[in-house]
Amino acid sequence: MSTVSIARTARRLAAEHPAWMLLRSGDAAAAITLLREHLAGDVRRLPEADLVERLEDDIAELRRQGFTLPHSAGPQVSEWLRDGVLVRRPSVRAGDETGPEQLELSDGALAAISFVAGLARPHPVATPTRLSIVLDALRDLADAVEPDREVRLSALRAERARLDTEIEGVRRGTTAVLEPAEAAERAREILALAADVPADLLRVRAALTSTDAELRRGLTESGPARDAFVDDVFRGVDHLAETPAGRNLIDFRTVLDAGEHDALGHVTRLLRAPGAAAELTPDEVTALRELVGRLRSATDDATGTMTALRRALQRAARSGDLPEEQALAGLLRAAEATALDLADTVTPQTPTHLTLKLGAVGPDSPAGIRPHDPADDRPAPLVRPRPPSTDAPADLAALRTLARSAEIDEDELRGNVNDVVTRRGTATIGDVLRAHPATQGLASVVGLLSLAERHGRRDGDSEDITWSGSRGTLRRARIPRHRFEEPVP
Known part of the structure; x- marks a missing residue:
């Protein structure tokens, strides 16, 4: 340059x-x-x-x-x-x-x-502790990228031999204990290195915020890239966690989670060592005691920021900020305005001749609730559409069977109830099932129970019913007794 x-x-x-x-x-x-x-x-x-x-x-x-x-x-x-x-x-x-x-x-x-x-408070440019940390990190990095298996094995054997020698020295008592002054100097080096961690995590948060702003700008631009991004959001893909800053934060948290308990024990042992604490100032002793807690607090703060940004981004992708949602909202507002204009001339009782068939299980039923597991952050698998087959025409009977498997056929059940009531005057659910088989298995039983609660009368305690399952297996159940006394509308 x-x-x-x-x-x-x-x-x-x-x-x-x-x-x-x-x-x-x-x-x-x-x-x-x-x-x-x-x-x-x-x-x-x-x-x-x-x-x-x-x-x-x-x-x-x-x-x-x-x-x-x-x-x-x-x-x-x-x-x-x-x-x-x-x-x-x-x-x-x-x-x-x-x-x-x-x-x-x-x-x-x-x-x-x-x-x-x-x-x-000028710090020494290079102390033995800082230099050893640099050299150890350089060695670990070189070992991690070494493609030759024999070279890596040789490095591991050398490290094992060094550890064996040190273990033997400790066992025999020939390894000297570090002097208190040198131990205090190394503790100061550790504090100096750890002091930079909150600033590093702050830079990580700044990078995440910048990436979040770029992703939000992408939501307002139409095109395949935006559509693919929205699909990823609905699948649960965390784009922020996949950035270099996000991966850095996740790796940092993983290391801290794995070593936090041991680090607390190491600090306690260091401060209990003869003479080591005496070489440190009261502020340095306090900083050592609070070291792990401050690292945890800074890490949790950065993780909380990434979580908040991720949730806000998901809400933005699922809210009315997208062009399609804005268009739909415009259509709804136009329909509402038209309804208000017609309110003075069209009475509320005016028939519209429009019907919408609903299932027997209402939207507010517990069966329709799917609890969210906060711990499950795994994205859903990609849905890959199957190319349409042009060899065989669509089977209308198969399509009807598929539709019946996804929705309770209330029209059929209503006809079955009305047939038995017309012939016998009254009928229970068991009478209806004996006269007309449950073509949808348990779904037919559930549909009859729903009709009985709305249009029948509770009669007695319970009754035993039977029906055939999807594989022809005979099923039995005891249900509350309801009696239909008139045709179901």
Whole structure:
């Protein structure tokens, strides 16, 4: 890249990047101090009103000490939002709902705060612990991508030999215990590395939010890509989880879930070791005790953001935001307007001569409810249409049989009941089944029970009925006795 290109990029970043803008602001020292104290510690997110209230006293005190700040916190917070130093995030609640918006630091603001903290407390450029972590990670990466099986086996044998030597040294007591000062230095290295994790997860959340915005823009554009995306949403495919940021977050959570319990035990052992805790400051001891909890909190926060974005995206794909749904809503509104125009001239009792046959099981029946399993996030398999066959014509009888298997034939059952009532005067469900077989098996029995509850009279306790199943097997049941005393309309 040429010098001119680098300079242009730097000029653009100086005018747009929140970290650079924060460091170039009128009183960057006060701004970074306020942001670090209220949003970069244990508390990472606050409602705007709460943040303004917490800043008021601090801003008044800093102004008395000569710092150039607004007279109230409200304009300062608005400026930070405008410059991208603060960002708005919906708070995550249980279920599908999100709470009121809250403010948190952007990744650029965290970078500026981390930069200033490094200036105040400079860290060694390369310590043995940090260097060993880098070399170990490099070795693991090289082993993971090595295609030669013999090379990988050789590396594993060498690692096993090293572990055997170390185990034998511990067994004989010849392995020296780490000195407290060196142990404390390694603990500080771990804290320094872990301090970057919340900022990394914040960048993951920013990437997920950006991807979510791109996916939402795709919902408004007609075409095969949009249709395929909507199909994936209805199948349960999580496009956010398939992005690099989503996979990174899922892998991070998997590692934390697997090692969280052991890590808590390691911290306890470290602080109980003779002399190790004495070499650490009280703040460092507290940071070690809270290390795993803070990692868990940051991970859960990022996971909650991805979950909220995914659910909001699913609702957007299934709501009236799509062009087809908007067109359907327009037609419904037009029909409603026409009905209102005709309301003065057409009475409610005017027959329309339109009928709609409904099944015996109503939509509000428990049989029609399918409980949702929140733990089942597996997408449904792709439905691949079978190409139509042109060799044989459609079998009308087969189509009628298929339709009857999906819907209870109330017309047939009503005719059967009326036939028995006309001949005998009254009839129970057992009388109807003895006169007319249950052509749909159990579905016919359910349909007769539905007709009896609506048009029959309860008569006695119960009665025994029989009918033939789909394979000719005789079925028996005891049902409440109902009596039809007049034809069913």
